[in-house]
Structures are given as C-alpha cells and as structure tokens.
Amino acid sequence: MWFPAWSLGRPDAPAEGAVLVVDTKAGVVACSGVDSDVGPGMPRRQAEALCPDATVLIRDIGEEARRFEPVVCQVEELIPRVEVIEPGKLLIPVTGAVKYYGGEPEVVELLQGKMTAAGHDVRLGLADGPFAAEWAARIAEPGTPLVIEDTRRFLSTLDVGTLSGHDDIVSVFRWLGVTTLGSLADLPREAIASRFGAEGLDVHRLAHGQDRVVGPRPIPPELAVEATYEDPLESLDQLAFAAKATAARLMVGLHREGMSPFRVTTELEAADGTVRSRVWRSMSPFSESALADRVWWQARAWVDTGVIPGGVVRIRLDPSDLSGAGRQLGMFEDVMSQVEAERAFARAQAIVGPEAVLQAQPQGGRLPTEQVDWRQWGEPESKPERSTDDPWPGATPSPAPALIPPRPTRFEVEWEGGIPTRVRLGTRWEPVTTWAGPWRLTGRWWRDEESVDRYQIVTSAGAFLCTVGSDGTFLAGIYD
Amino acid sequence: MTDRWDLSTRLIEPAPDLLVAQPGRIVELAGMAGMGLTRIGYRMLSEASRRSPMAVVDVRGWASPAAAWEAGIDRDNLVIVRCAESSTWGQLVAALCEGVPTVYAEVPSAVRDRDLRRLAALIRARQVRVVLRPLRGELPGGIAHLRIRAVGVVWEGAEVGHGRLTHRRLVLEASGKGAAGMVRQIEVEDAGEDAVHVVSGVVSRASGRAG
Known part of the structure; x- marks a missing residue:
C-alpha cells in the first residue's frame, strides 16, 4: 500500500501552487502542481531550476x-x-x-x-x-x-533500475545489455554467482520473483532487548536518546551472532500500562542508525498522538526476521570494533550535533573547497553534484591543502610589481621565499562571481594557497 | 631555498616505526600551522585507518579530507567531527576514544591539564592510536609518549612564478619516551603520496637529552 503524496500532506504545505518536498540527500521526494518533467528522485537544484516558483519544503520523516x-x-x-x-x-x-x-x-x-x-x-x-x-x-x-x-511475468517487464540499492551492479547489467528483470532472470544462476557474488544472487532471485529467501533461522529469545525506566520518559529528547541506546544494544547483540534484522517489532509501554507495538521492515538489513531512526519516529508518532499517556516506562525491540544474507562483513572487519565505533560516533553526534559529525567523498571542482562533498555521518553516500571524471581544467593542482578556511579569510600579502614579497602570519611579517602562479579562475558572471588569481606562496614557515581578486587577497588553504 | 638543509645527495628510505602511531601511545605534534604537521599526523595513522574507523576532531573547522585521502587515510573509514567548544572537547574525545580505535585530534588551548591527563589515561586503557595537535603551545609533560616538533619545511616545485608545489622536505625533532628519551632529528620527504620517506643518515642523529 503506497501513498505517493504522503509527504505533501503536511500542515505547512500550501494548498495551491507548486510544491516540492525534498530530502537533503535524496532530492525530490514528492511534488504537486509542477511541470511534468519534475518527479521524485530528481536532484533538488534541477527541480528548483525547472520550477522556480515552487514552494520547497524539507522532508520531516518524524x-x-x-x-x-x-x-x-x-x-x-x-x-x-x-x-x-x-x-x-x-x-x-x-x-x-x-x-x-x-x-x-x-x-x-x-x-x-x-x-x-x-x-x-x-x-x-x-x-x-x-x-x-x-x-x-x-x-x-x-x-x-x-x-x-503471475509475479515472474510482471517482474520480467520491469527495468533493472527498479533494483534500488544495487546501483553499481545495475550499471554493469546495463553495460552488458541486460536492461530488464526478465533478461536478468534468463541468465544462468551459476554464471551470475560466479561473476557478481552474493549481491548478484540476491538481485537474480528478485528478478525471478523469489524475493529474499526467508530461512527458518532460530532467533535466541535473549536477542530481544528491553529497557525499563522508573521515571517515565516524557520529553521527546529523552525518548530520542532512549531509542538510540536501545537500538544500539539490539544491534550489538545481533552482530555478535552474525545477524542483522530485516524486521523489528517496536513495543512501548506507557505509564498507565498501555502497550503499543508496531513492526518496521526494511528491504535491506537495518543499520543501527536506521533502526534508531525508526524507533524514534514511532515513539514520536505515538507520543504526539496521545496514545502513550503519561510517558514511556518500557521500550522493547524484538528482531523478528534475521534470515537471508544479513550483514556481510569484510575479511578484516572486526564486528565488535565496527559496532563500538558506530556507537562512539552516535555519542559524538549527541554531544556536538549530527551536523558536526561528517563524512566526505571527492567531487569535481576547481577550488579545494569545491572538491569535497560532505554528508552527515550515518547518511548514505549519494552521487556527488560534480563528477570527478570530468576534466576540470584549471583545477588547483595536488597536493591538497590540509587546512582550508570554511569562510573567506583575509590574507595580508605585500606586493611589489605584481610579485609577492612578504606575508603577515599572526603578528609578524614573513618574507616570501618563492611562489607559483597566478592561475586565473574565471568566475561565472551570471552568478556574479568575479574572476580571481590563485597563488601558491611559500615562506620559511610554510606554504599557502591564496586567491587575489578586486576586493583583496584571501587565504584559500594552508599546506600543513 | 634548499641550502638551509643540504638534502640533494642523501638517500631516502621508508619511514621508521617512529612515524607510525602505536596503540595507547599518544603522539603530540607541536608546531604552527603551515609546518606540515597535519599531513604527518595523517600519515602516522593511515595504515590503521585502512583496518578500522578513524575520527578527526576538527576544532577550527579547517580540516580538509582531501589531504587526509592523499596521505593514505581510507575514505570510507574517515569521520570528521567538528567541535568548536573547548568545554565539550574533552567529553567528545573521550566518547570517541571509547569506541574508535584511531583518533587525530586538534587540542584547543583552553583545555585544562587535568582533563588532558584523564583523557591520556583513558587512551592508554583503551589502547587507542591517538595523535594530538595542540593549536597553541605544547601539551603538559607526561601526556605524550612521543612529541614531534616541526623545525623547518622546504617546499620544492615552485620557482618564482613558475611550476607548482610538488613535494617538501621537513625537519622534525622527536623527543619523549617514544624517541628513547633522546631528542632526535628526522628529515622526511613527502611527495604528496601515500608514503613518507626518511632521509638516510639523519634519522638516528641524537641532538641532546630529552627535556
């Protein structure tokens, strides 16, 4: 059962006019009153460019x-x-x-x-x-x-792109000319296993309409986790932390057994004895953060709708489907260290906020700041906005500066006849021993970007990357 | 500009264990920004980062993952944690050391010695590979197993408007228990790749007793 416009039903969505509900990473989630070219999955910027008048709302899954x-x-x-x-x-x-x-x-x-x-x-x-x-x-x-x-016949007409979460393998299938699930299902299972391994077998089963094989794996009862609280948890913040901690406990226990859940029953008990439970399922095994999110969404939904009166006194998580591939560990991956690290990063998020715990991937760009695509820890890696495969003529050459100021920082440089002679480092002036550049960076005039020259300036106290424009010299990086 | 250290005729060889962070033994990198210590710190942790997650505690918000990747840090295992508040720095690093086996942390100047010593005890107990980079001055005595201080850096490749920075040679001074109680000078060459080479014949030169 699918409610395609569910994200659009939020109270702050305008009743008339074009609306885009976007996820910070997944792009457009839902839209209404927009051009037919715009649809779910489209990158946010592209959708905004096609519908400049649309009201853009950030998705709030809770x-x-x-x-x-x-x-x-x-x-x-x-x-x-x-x-x-x-x-x-x-x-x-x-x-x-x-x-x-x-x-x-x-x-x-x-x-x-x-x-x-x-x-x-x-x-x-x-x-x-x-x-x-x-x-x-x-x-x-x-x-x-x-x-x-006839499920098999229905699936055979679908494009291989429907195998979401298997982007790499899907691109290989396309390259091989396998464009539909029917043509994929026709391939010999042994050949798929030998060429693509376990992931290939998974998608081959899906193409056959067999879905994931649910094996009757015994679930030790002690793997379910329960947390009880003498003082009922009334605030949403308390619930958020409790959800995260309980999910972490469940995942630690499961990882020890080499399992990951596809389905988890969340059960909450209210102070007056009311018990509510809900089953959440994922098409791929839950990670700790994904599970914590679902427990938190569910708890928030129940608390906000008043079906858990007087606060929560007990949280129980029951994994009810641990069959299938589960979580495949790398050859050198230590299960416990991975789980402990994830918990440590989750604690770090609680201390400094999720927006301060970051991972990155390279992307195309000319300046060092443009060459990194940031995402919050725990979010799935998405395709970078600018491809690194493009040539990017004029990109700042490697090595990359180890330190890059997050905002333009003025850099005092003395020039004589277009040649840098000394730079100010703190309270002292340091003579320039040599330099490279200028490399012209032509700005996009339609975005009011001005053109700047880049210099690598070397002193006896280190090397610096700076940009020189009409409004002065700015530090672009320190080669530390 | 290379005449300050005559490097041209020396052989180079792979970095010794001195430049690899050991579990439970804190390495301190002392020196101002620009002297090349950030990349040295990354290299000291790069091998460990390929096996397990690594955290970089970024106090100023200036850390660039691109330099870490170039230094051999595994991209999927690298997590950068920004923490501008000195008051929460100790709590944050302690939380990370509880679970992350490899940590590079900038140290704000306002952190109390007492907190640093408690953190050092935790790091030793948890056997975490830690490189600390004080933003100002040096760490109090007794915390770092190995202190590496930048003495000088020579960049090569750029010549009065021509070329570009390609590689550099650094003169480092190692001291503390990790340097066998002696103050030792090391010259290393860094070509921006996943390796640090030591200029032969200089690595073991003892220049005095450790302070």
Missing part, C-alpha cells in the same frame, strides 16, 4: 510518521500484522485475510474502499513478495488496485 500512525491503525482494524517500511508505505501480509474475506479482490477492494473513504490517495499492489508488491503499487492507477497473478 512528522510524516506521526500523521501516518492513524492510517496504520485503520488498516490494522481490517488486517493485523501490518509492517511499516516508511511513512506512506506499508506491507500487509494478506494470506490469512484472503481466506477470511473470501478472496484477493475482496481484500484489496476493502482496503481501497476504506482508504478512499478516509480521503487518502492510495495505490494498492498485490503480489508474491514485498519487492513485486511494491512495484505493483507504484504502477497501479489511482483507485484501481493492481493484483498480480
């Missing part, structure tokens, strides 16, 4: 989860054991419901009717397995559920 909670409850009134993938996307196991209500058409009509009556724009897809069902829902027309009789 708020979406809070609004989604009543919808999940409505579905659960009809069919129990609903699994939430994310706000706006539900998996509903219908085997029992089909017998109870008398058939698949009856089930989907019931669900469609209930959601339509509640005023939701919903797409329903029914198929064997989560992957096929998700794509059936995505393809379904509004108000017309799509029931897939």
Whole structure:
C-alpha cells in the first residue's frame, strides 16, 4: 500500500501552487502542481531550476510518521500484522485475510474502499513478495488496485533500475545489455554467482520473483532487548536518546551472532500500562542508525498522538526476521570494533550535533573547497553534484591543502610589481621565499562571481594557497 | 631555498616505526600551522585507518579530507567531527576514544591539564592510536609518549612564478619516551603520496637529552 503524496500532506504545505518536498540527500521526494518533467528522485537544484516558483519544503520523516500512525491503525482494524517500511508505505501480509474475506479482490477492494473513504490517495499492489508488491503499487492507477497473478511475468517487464540499492551492479547489467528483470532472470544462476557474488544472487532471485529467501533461522529469545525506566520518559529528547541506546544494544547483540534484522517489532509501554507495538521492515538489513531512526519516529508518532499517556516506562525491540544474507562483513572487519565505533560516533553526534559529525567523498571542482562533498555521518553516500571524471581544467593542482578556511579569510600579502614579497602570519611579517602562479579562475558572471588569481606562496614557515581578486587577497588553504 | 638543509645527495628510505602511531601511545605534534604537521599526523595513522574507523576532531573547522585521502587515510573509514567548544572537547574525545580505535585530534588551548591527563589515561586503557595537535603551545609533560616538533619545511616545485608545489622536505625533532628519551632529528620527504620517506643518515642523529 503506497501513498505517493504522503509527504505533501503536511500542515505547512500550501494548498495551491507548486510544491516540492525534498530530502537533503535524496532530492525530490514528492511534488504537486509542477511541470511534468519534475518527479521524485530528481536532484533538488534541477527541480528548483525547472520550477522556480515552487514552494520547497524539507522532508520531516518524524512528522510524516506521526500523521501516518492513524492510517496504520485503520488498516490494522481490517488486517493485523501490518509492517511499516516508511511513512506512506506499508506491507500487509494478506494470506490469512484472503481466506477470511473470501478472496484477493475482496481484500484489496476493502482496503481501497476504506482508504478512499478516509480521503487518502492510495495505490494498492498485490503480489508474491514485498519487492513485486511494491512495484505493483507504484504502477497501479489511482483507485484501481493492481493484483498480480503471475509475479515472474510482471517482474520480467520491469527495468533493472527498479533494483534500488544495487546501483553499481545495475550499471554493469546495463553495460552488458541486460536492461530488464526478465533478461536478468534468463541468465544462468551459476554464471551470475560466479561473476557478481552474493549481491548478484540476491538481485537474480528478485528478478525471478523469489524475493529474499526467508530461512527458518532460530532467533535466541535473549536477542530481544528491553529497557525499563522508573521515571517515565516524557520529553521527546529523552525518548530520542532512549531509542538510540536501545537500538544500539539490539544491534550489538545481533552482530555478535552474525545477524542483522530485516524486521523489528517496536513495543512501548506507557505509564498507565498501555502497550503499543508496531513492526518496521526494511528491504535491506537495518543499520543501527536506521533502526534508531525508526524507533524514534514511532515513539514520536505515538507520543504526539496521545496514545502513550503519561510517558514511556518500557521500550522493547524484538528482531523478528534475521534470515537471508544479513550483514556481510569484510575479511578484516572486526564486528565488535565496527559496532563500538558506530556507537562512539552516535555519542559524538549527541554531544556536538549530527551536523558536526561528517563524512566526505571527492567531487569535481576547481577550488579545494569545491572538491569535497560532505554528508552527515550515518547518511548514505549519494552521487556527488560534480563528477570527478570530468576534466576540470584549471583545477588547483595536488597536493591538497590540509587546512582550508570554511569562510573567506583575509590574507595580508605585500606586493611589489605584481610579485609577492612578504606575508603577515599572526603578528609578524614573513618574507616570501618563492611562489607559483597566478592561475586565473574565471568566475561565472551570471552568478556574479568575479574572476580571481590563485597563488601558491611559500615562506620559511610554510606554504599557502591564496586567491587575489578586486576586493583583496584571501587565504584559500594552508599546506600543513 | 634548499641550502638551509643540504638534502640533494642523501638517500631516502621508508619511514621508521617512529612515524607510525602505536596503540595507547599518544603522539603530540607541536608546531604552527603551515609546518606540515597535519599531513604527518595523517600519515602516522593511515595504515590503521585502512583496518578500522578513524575520527578527526576538527576544532577550527579547517580540516580538509582531501589531504587526509592523499596521505593514505581510507575514505570510507574517515569521520570528521567538528567541535568548536573547548568545554565539550574533552567529553567528545573521550566518547570517541571509547569506541574508535584511531583518533587525530586538534587540542584547543583552553583545555585544562587535568582533563588532558584523564583523557591520556583513558587512551592508554583503551589502547587507542591517538595523535594530538595542540593549536597553541605544547601539551603538559607526561601526556605524550612521543612529541614531534616541526623545525623547518622546504617546499620544492615552485620557482618564482613558475611550476607548482610538488613535494617538501621537513625537519622534525622527536623527543619523549617514544624517541628513547633522546631528542632526535628526522628529515622526511613527502611527495604528496601515500608514503613518507626518511632521509638516510639523519634519522638516528641524537641532538641532546630529552627535556
């Protein structure tokens, strides 16, 4: 069950005009009233360029989860054991419901009717397995559920790009001329295993409509974790920390056993004894941060909607699907050290804020500041805005400065006839021993960028990269 | 500009263990920005970073991951943590040392000696590879196992408006227990690649007793 416009239903979204809901990394998540060229998945800047008048809203998944909670409850009134993938996307196991209500058409009509009556724009897809069902829902027309009789045949028409999360392997398939899941399924399984390994086998199974193999792996009961609190947790901040700590405990225990969960039941107990539980599922094994996020979204949704009165006295996380590939460790990767490091970075985020714990990847650019694409720790790596494969003529040559000021910093340089003679370092003047440059950097005039000259200036106290423009000399980096 | 240290005829050889950070043994890098110590610190931790996560505590917000990558730090394992507040610095580094096996940290000048000593005890207990880079002055005695001070740096490649910076040679002074209690001078060559080479014949020269 997919609610394509769920992100647009937030209270601060304007009722009229073009709206873009964007994720800081994933680009456009949902849009309305925009040009047909704009759609989910498009980079934010591209979408903004195509729709300059659109109101841009940053996605708040916690708020979406809070609004989604009543919808999940409505579905659960009809069919129990609903699994939430994310706000706006539900998996509903219908085997029992089909017998109870008398058939698949009856089930989907019931669900469609209930959601339509509640005023939701919903797409329903029914198929064997989560992957096929998700794509059936995505393809379904509004108000017309799509029931897939032959899952393998349905999947064979899909593009290999539907295998999200396997971008590298998909690009190889395309290069090999394998463009649909049908052509992928036709390839011999042994050949796929030998060429692409475990990941290849996973996508080959998906193409066959077998989805992930759910093996009956025993789950030791002690792997479920529970945290109880004498004083009820009432504030959202307290809940956030409790969710993170409980998720960390669960993942440590699972990693010891060499497992990772695909499905986790979150159970919260209120001070008055009310117990609420919800199952969250992920198409790939949960990481610690991903699980903590889901526990936090769920807790926030329940607290904000008032179904957990008086605060939370108990949190329990129960992993209920540990089969399949799980988390594949590298040959030299130490499980415990990896988990401990993740916990340490999570604590660092709590101390200095998530925006201060960063990872980076190289990207194209001419100045050192442009050549790094930052992201918060825990966020998935996304494609950089500027490709490093492009030539970038005029890029500052390596070695890269080890220190780069985050903001333009004035740099006092004395010039004689266009030649730098000395620079000011703190309170003293240091003579320039040699220098390289200038290298002209032509600014983009349509963005009011001026052209600057870059110099590498060497003194006996070190080397510096600076830019010289009409408004003075600025430090661009220190070769430390 | 290379006449201050006559380097041209010396052989170079791979860096000795002195320039590889050891678990539980704090390395201090003392010297002003521009003397090449940041990249030396990264190189001392680069091998460990290929096996496990590494944190860089960036007090000024100036740390560039590009230089770390060039120095051999594994890109996927590198996490930069920005911390401008001296008051939370100790808590942050302690939290990182509890779980991250490799840490490079700039040390703000306002951190108290007492906090540094407690942190040093934690680092020894957790066997973390740590390189500390005080932003001003030096660390109090008894904290660093090895203190490396920058004496001089000579850049090559740039010549009065021509060429570009290509490589450099640094003169470092090592002292402390990690240098066997002696003050030793090392000359290293850094060509911007994943290696540091020591100029042969200079590495073991003892220049006096450690203070």
